[in-house]
Amino acid sequence: MRIDHHPFDHLVPWQRTLGIMFIAQLVTAVGFSIFFPFLPLYVAELGSSTTLSVEFLAGAVFSAQAFTMAIASPIWGAVADRYGRKLMVERAMFGGAVVLLLMGFAQSAEQLVLLRAIQGLITGTVAAANALVAAAAPRERTGFAMGLLQMGLVSGVAIGPLLGGLVADAFGYRYAFVITSILLLASGFLVWWGVTEEFTPPAKTETKRIRFWQEWRAVWQMPGISLAYSLRFLANLGQTLLLPFAPLFIASLVADQSRVNTITGLTIGVTAGAGTLTAVSLGRLGDKVGHRKVLIGSALLAGLFYLPQSQVTTAGQLLLLQALTGAAAGGVVPSISALLAHYSRADQAGSVYGLENSIISAARAIAPILGSLVVVWFGLRAAFVASGIVYLLVALVTAVRLPRFAPVPLETQESHG
Numbered sequence: 001m002r003i004d005h006h007p008f009d010h011l012v013p014w015q016r017t018l019g020i021m022f023i024a025q026l027v028t029a030v031g032f033s034i035f036f037p038f039l040p041l042y043v044a045e046l047g048s049s050t051t052l053s054v055e056f057l058a059g060a061v062f063s064a065q066a067f068t069m070a071i072a073s074p075i076w077g078a079v080a081d082r083y084g085r086k087l088m089v090e091r092a093m094f095g096g097a098v099v100l101l102l103m104g105f106a107q108s109a110e111q112l113v114l115l116r117a118i119q120g121l122i123t124g125t126v127a128a129a130n131a132l133v134a135a136a137a138p139r140e141r142t143g144f145a146m147g148l149l150q151m152g153l154v155s156g157v158a159i160g161p162l163l164g165g166l167v168a169d170a171f172g173y174r175y176a177f178v179i180t181s182i183l184l185l186a187s188g189f190l191v192w193w194g195v196t197e198e199f200t201p202p203a204k205t206e207t208k209r210i211r212f213w214q215e216w217r218a219v220w221q222m223p224g225i226s227l228a229y230s231l232r233f234l235a236n237l238g239q240t241l242l243l244p245f246a247p248l249f250i251a252s253l254v255a256d257q258s259r260v261n262t263i264t265g266l267t268i269g270v271t272a273g274a275g276t277l278t279a280v281s282l283g284r285l286g287d288k289v290g291h292r293k294v295l296i297g298s299a300l301l302a303g304l305f306y307l308p309q310s311q312v313t314t315a316g317q318l319l320l321l322q323a324l325t326g327a328a329a330g331g332v333v334p335s336i337s338a339l340l341a342h343y344s345r346a347d348q349a350g351s352v353y354g355l356e357n358s359i360i361s362a363a364r365a366i367a368p369i370l371g372s373l374v375v376v377w378f379g380l381r382a383a384f385v386a387s388g389i390v391y392l393l394v395a396l397v398t399a400v401r402l403p404r405f406a407p408v409p410l411e412t413q414e415s416h417g
Contacts, residue, residue: 013196014136018145020194021089021129022152024187028093028125029156031100031183034164035176037268042112042173049108057109063365064113068120070361073127077354078215085132085350086197093188095122097181104177120361125187126153127357132197134341135349142341143291147283147334151276154330158272215351224343224403225352228336229359231394231402235299235332236363238306238390241371242383249380253315263315267322274326282331283338291335291342292402298331299395306388310381332394339402 035042040058048054080088099119106112129149137145167176220226242249250264286294305325312318337356344352374386 025152030160031180033160043109064117065120066365073357077350080350084199089128092125097184101181104174131349131353143283143286143338146337147280150279154272158269240367271322271326275330278330283334295335301328303391309384
């Protein structure tokens with residue numbers, strides 16, 4: 001007889017997994033976004049122990065993590081398909097807890113950059129959570145499931161910076177990393193205690209050697225997958241292209257410079273909050289009318305709302321348009337995640353979402369460089385136009401190239417073809 005009881009026991013197994021992963025996703029997103037906006041300031045506080053400039057190290061602290069995560073994510077994804085997705089979620093959360101705690105005790109900016117590189121190698125909570133939920137949820141409910149996960153993610157991103165600002169002002173930057181470590185540890189234990197994964201390992205003859213390249217190639221060759229990955233890259237490129245320059249643009253709109261940080265945090269929070277409100281409903285809508293249609297509409301509206309932001313003259317105008325953009329873009333992430341689930345088999349979820357996270361990391365590494373070129377050549381306002389064009393390109397490519405009907409492989413088909 002079972003003596004342990006979960007508060008989600010009244011739900012069917014996949015719903016219980018989704019509910020727990022929503023909470024875990026929310027908590028970890030709060031943790032990671034607590035310190036993220038203040039990383040350059042922490043770099044400046046630590047200072048350089050070598051001849052490297054603080055400006056260079058401030059850029060490296062972002063790119064190092066994105067670069068190593070782009071390399072590690074597909075490997076962890078393939079391991080997840082062999083040994084279980086729950087194990088990979090726990091690896092990302094418990095490993096992240098240790099690394100983030102060490103960041104709070106870094107003695108130089110170089111040490112922080114090294115720890116960020118290690119973070120990229122061992123974390124990846126979003127990809128691990130996506131793989132676990134995608135493998136558990138019925139195919140006809142993937143839009144709802146991915147939308148709920150996205151809701152947890154963007155809710156955490158909206159809450160984290162505000163909490164981080166309070167912690168940094170009251171106790172210093174180091175405590176923000178300690179709190180993040182505690183939140184990741186708590187999330188890891190929640191998943192360990194609450195999630196029961198129904199995972200069947202591949203046959204022994206297939207586990208003698210983990211054939212990463214073969215598995216990745218098999219994923220890429222499936223109809224629709226490579227195009228969905230291209231759309232994910234473009235969507236993340238458009239989303240992150242102007243993030244490093246948004247505070248500078250807001251500062252140019254605000255007369256009282258003492259309010260710049262508050263207005264910047266409010267703008268980020270409102271944008272994320274608007275996406276939170278629409279992610280689940282648009283994901284559920286995709287389950288009914290098709291995720292391709294929702295992706296086209298969401299990307300088209302997001303692109304159109306970005307374009308007039310280049311012409312705003314007040315922070316209030318920017319805040320309104322950013323809220324509309326966030327609401328529209330709320331359907332992009334769950335739609336692409338659901339399409340990836342429809343285009344692949346459940347036993348490939350780890351590889352599929354590991355590769356996806358690698359592509360997201362690549363976009364995050366490239367976006368600041370591309371944004372810098374746009375700003376240098378055309379000015380700050382042009383960054384909004386560039387983001388709008390990228391989202392419009394997502395809508396166009398989806399409408400022209402993405403298959404109207406998902407070519408779902410049979411679940412009973414052998415994984416080696």
